Amino acid sequence: MSRFFPFYWLVAALLLGSLPSSAQVPSYVLLEGTSVVQTKNYYLLTLFQQVDEVKRLLEKDAELAEMARAKRTQLSRSLTECEKTHTCFTERMKLSEAEISRVSDRLKQLYQPQNALGKLVAQHLVPSGTYILFGKVPSAELLVKAWEQDARGLNYALGVYAEGQKPHYPNIDSISYLPRGRRYFDLVYTATEAIADESQKATLFFEPTLNAALRFLEINHRSEAADFEPMTATVNKAAYDRLKSTSWDKYPYSLILVPGSGPSEPQVALSGIGLLRCRTAALRYFEGMAPFIMVSGGRVHPYQTPYSEAYEMKKYLVETMKVPESAILMEPHARHTTTNLRNCARLIYRYGLPFDKPYLISTSKSQSFYISSSTFEERCQKELLHLPYRPGKRLSNTETEYYPVLGALHSNPFEPLDP
Structure with missing residues (x-):
């Protein structure tokens, strides 16, 4: 196939x-x-x-x-x-x-x-x-x-x-x-x-x-597609309730997206690279770059793992980095880097964040440059049939800005674990 x-x-x-x-x-x-x-x-x-x-x-x-x-x-x-x-x-x-x-x-x-x-x-x-x-x-x-x-x-x-x-x-x-x-x-x-x-x-x-x-x-x-739903009443309730009172003009970005990185070992809940990505994103949050951090990643690696990347990253941000829970949005369904960006755009739209405001992707250097490459664009076109983002400017080796696009709303039943 x-x-x-x-x-x-x-x-x-x-x-x-x-x-x-x-x-x-x-x-x-x-x-x-x-x-x-x-x-x-x-x-x-x-x-x-x-x-x-x-x-x-x-x-x-x-x-x-x-x-x-x-x-x-x-x-x-x-x-x-x-x-x-x-x-x-x-x-x-x-x-x-x-x-x-x-x-x-x-x-x-x-x-x-x-x-x-x-x-x-x-x-x-x-x-x-x-x-x-x-x-x-x-x-x-x-x-x-x-x-x-x-x-x-x-x-x-x-x-x-x-x-x-x-x-x-x-x-x-x-x-x-x-x-x-x-x-x-x-x-x-x-x-x-x-x-x-x-x-x-x-x-x-x-x-x-x-x-x-x-x-x-x-x-x-x-049942991965149903994880933590309805999120506005569960894992995202604190942040969702805070959205309406957010003064968006105070921040250059609507949120900081942190793509997950699943561990190789079945007994490990959060990989080392995932931990480091969270730590970097927390630094940007405390600098006032955005009012929210979005952690993105589902139950992906290894095969049929019980651990949700987004949940474990949120847990680390709250318990270790002391980021308020009301500042963290979970996107616990993405199974690939392509859908990290697609699902982020969906939640920005559905939750009513400013759709014309850029968001910041904070990640490791290798993934950051991969996302901004033509190879990644080609992969999005092949797997999602569109680019679920509009690229902005690069800020550093680990941060680049992007804009959401409406094409991300399209459902895809050919990936039934995260359509």
Whole structure:
């Protein structure tokens, strides 16, 4: 499998010209699905379930209702028809390209600017920014592109976490089992029974596949996307509550971003380089460079570590460096340097920090120059399909300024641990 994302997503990105700034609404709150993992990965599908008017429209459509029945039947029959390989089950869970195209065509036919689907695009898809990389396209086309991304994202999750295909980063994101032999076959059979049972009353055409993707992420203990959520009520509450009273004009930067660095040893909570990055950032904070420090990094290294880089860095800053908790924002989901910057931009936007004000990245010299290199730009284009930042000036070997960009809002279900 290619390390990078599917070609159809790249084509979409090439069409990007960011939507007008008035199109997105910073105060927009994502509707919650059955789980945080679902909401972050498959937002259109979440909207299909949660917006009653849309749900009724899709349920009543004869062609889409028949697809739901057919998918339920495929799952049930697999329990008696699949006897040799686990992929016999998983292939029936997935959405075929023919099925995806069939739904795309039907959504185009059902869409009207003033009906439930039209309102969905105008009131949710565009304001949320979650599909912003699809650019300025007609509303019906945006709806279809969002559907096709979510559908193929479900298939990707099943390919990796049910079938054992290689993810983009195998060393940290791979399946938790050896996907071969009778023992694994029995696991998938049992999972299929549970998914078929859960999907018996499914009325929407995608729900059996959605249930399957979510269950296999759960079976693999891959809930990283939900860590510490809702953060404004948990780990970020003290800092979030302080944002409204911050006098931004007093500071040259909105925040100091510290990218994480996971240790190699399973028993080590915070690496030496991560500790040193925090110490340097604390010095800049006490110099008055910014009112907040953002520590960024998830449960990444080593494979399936229980330690969150962001949490351990925050702990060090508070306990050792005596930085007030109300001055520390955690971003505990990024798994790569690319997403350190992307997720930082997202929180700046969602939390209402000044979006036109630069932020400062404080890190080790080697990473600082890597982030400002053309190699890193190329990696962002390949993996994120855009640059999630606009570069500013370099201050020192360890500090460089950057500006957030709206493209960072786009959800990416092809990295389901941090979409």
